[in-house]
Amino acid sequence: MKTPKITTLTKTLAGILLAATALTGAERAFADGGELHLYNWTDYTSDDMIKKFEKETGIKVSIDTYDSNETALAKIKSGAAGYDVMIISNDFVPIFVKQGLFQKVDAGEMPNFKNVDPRWQKRPWDPNAEYTVPWVWGTTSYAVDTSVYKGPTDSLKTLFDPPKELQGKVGMFGSPSEVISLALVYLGKPQCNENPADLKELNALLQKQKPFVKVYNSDGTVERQVAGETLIHEQWSGKALNTRQQKASFKYVYPKEGMIGWMDNVAVPVGAPDLENAKKFMNFLMDPENIALQQKYTGYQSAIAGSNKFLPSDVGDSPEFNPPSTEKITFAPACEEKATRAYDKIWTALRQ
Amino acid sequence: MRRQSTWLMLAPAVLVIGVFMLIPMFIALAYSFMTADPYGGVQAPFTFDAYIQFLYQRDFDDSLIFASDYILIIARSIYLAVSTTVICLALGLPVAWYIVCQSEERRRVLLFLITLPFWINTLIRTYCWILILRDEGLANKLLCALGIIADPLPLLYNDGSILLGLVYTFLPFMVLPIYSTLERIDSRLIEAAYDLYASRVAVFRRVIWPLAKPGALAGATLVFAPALGSFLAPDLLGGGKKLLIGSLIQMQFTSSRNWPFGAALSIAITAVILLVIILRSWTAPKREAQA
């Protein structure tokens, strides 16, 4: 005589297993055009855009997610496979290329490449567009609550050397490259710095700022600002727009020292199972109407000429979207070993 | 049980862990002796660099200097893990005892209640603590509304909040093992003890605690080891201003791109904890024979 508990348990488990298999089976219904496995940050892909792509091509898109460039690099380097396209920031593209992790797709030869804004046709990290097409781009600076801070909003000094009313309520990003690249812009020093004197100055600046910083974290910046936990936070342009939409007193500052720019790019890892579909997707993204759908979802600029006219005006005409033409925007490159080690040292000491 | 069937029963466990845990650990060991590829991964020349990095670093002008950074981080992590374990023990023991003293029916309900929060993702639960503890969070709002304080208290982004997060995550790990050892206690034993000793304290010291010890030790292992390597609570609740070993190792594989050092750190921690566990398992049979 079997103990009833075990039988019921087994039956329940079997039932769950069957149900789960049935559900997943139903979803993986085979599409005519094949499949595309997209690997991106969570919540960074527009549903509307994907649906349009699926309808036009009959390809079924599945999305897997990661939380940072660094994780994606560690994974692909360790041999993770099965992804057809991934979205990577500009400063990581050369790293992936150098390590032989991306394959050539000759994006420059694709039919829609002519739509790419002339400014972005020769991107420093992929000058001949052999490996990537643009996704979206934005800038990094900071947003400050002007209802608390009444001073001038034109310099990075407010962030790195905060006045009394902002002290203890400063938020910085949690990744060394983002904090250090902005700090170097403030100091007017070159990126990927290996000069010991410059590095010492950088270290001193960050240490001096530390007591006034509340958090070093790149997640949930909008919420922190809106909830009043921080009054000034290093932010990306799209996030600053989100913040202002929720609390109008926040202003995204275009500093006179300059700011950091970044662009996310779409690339194909070596060994991708659906290369042709990947290329179709990349071509699809270079159409202004399509990329506008993606922009609408995340609130960042695109590299495709004319896409902005498909956007609602409160996004397309917003200050976060339109840096003044005199603004100096620096795209931080991928750093060599010596700089990486130095940055790591500074960062570890900072977070001690 | 015969020798052959013993090993046969052990075989699946040994095989699965041997292949899918030990071999990766050997890979880690190998990595710790290699050179870091600045773009991630490792490359050929074998070196002790990763282990030297524990104590010595290169200054900006390339000279090798003694750096206490990493030793401090390790010390702080051990301190936090020990504190977590002690607090979990101090809280877990009375709770386990209380549950044991209830009726069978109430015991089940209480155990159910203790383990239920576990079913929710640690990440999400920890994130909810941020909502409670921060300046504009519920705790402060409540205290202000009650008039107890005027300005919000800095409840978040310090060692205290990390400790709270760790205790929160690992408390059930302590309660359950202690409960399962205490549950087997024969109530006649306790009653006899109370006839002998007049006070609760004496009974506790001489009867209850010795019986609860195996559970407490199991609980301590289940709490200390993961607490030492944890990085979610420290990262989320510590505001990124204090590095602990878990986050440090994490960093090596992501932004620092120094896999060998990350591997070396992990090997060091693992070795220490394993040593303690193995030593305890060797001395345990002797102690039980004495008892």
Add this chain to the structure above:
Amino acid sequence: MSRPFDWRHTPGFGTLTAAILVFLYAPLVILVVYAFNASRMVTIWQGFSTHWFAAIARNSDIRGAAENSLIIAIVATIAATLIALAGALALERGNLTFGRGLVTGMVAMPLVVPEIVVAITTLVFFSALGMHHGLLNLMIAHTVFCIPFALLPIQARLKDMGGTLEEAGRDLYASEWKLFRRVTLPLLAPAIGAGAIMAFVISLDDFLISMMVSSAGSTTLPVYVYGMMRLGVTPEVNAISTILLAISVVFVASALLLGRKRRAA
């Protein structure tokens, strides 16, 4: 003889337990409450709404991740519990002269080694073997770290049980197998249950190993949620956690009720 006090009532312990339960549940209450929050911001209350639950129904990514998590957890739990049962029996009832410490250490390893290292080296190992099977890789990886969690309660219970009942049983039953089924197994059942539940929860909760070892199509829920935190948590996360919470409550409560009915019968 009257005793100076009833040893079952320790003053203050009840209050302490209540306080601890409040402590344990505070975040959960917030979680569930905000799942019904109309606003997107997980902090500011803007009225009651169930539209996040509807959003989940539309969001196939989050559902897919949850399904993956459940499937992996179920398989890993079953495998880990069986392996742990065999292992615990061997360790506690078996004839192990040397190697006991070694095996104990080995079984404890998944608990002890920092997860990120396990995650990366396991991925490297699988890739070197050419294994790119998404869910299967994850199931294996999860089984490995679930084994110690399933094994510890069973081992502790076996230790406590001592061998006396089984010795007596041996006189009654002809075969070892019958002895196992009739004596050992029923006595072990609660511990096996406890081990299985722990393994299941640990597997559901795991994030670092799942993030690294997963390949296309095998994102799990914690990985999805962690990535979400980068760009802003939406109450969809609260909603799906509430659903999972509700499912677990139903599951465990029904197990409790079943147990009670059986005893009453």
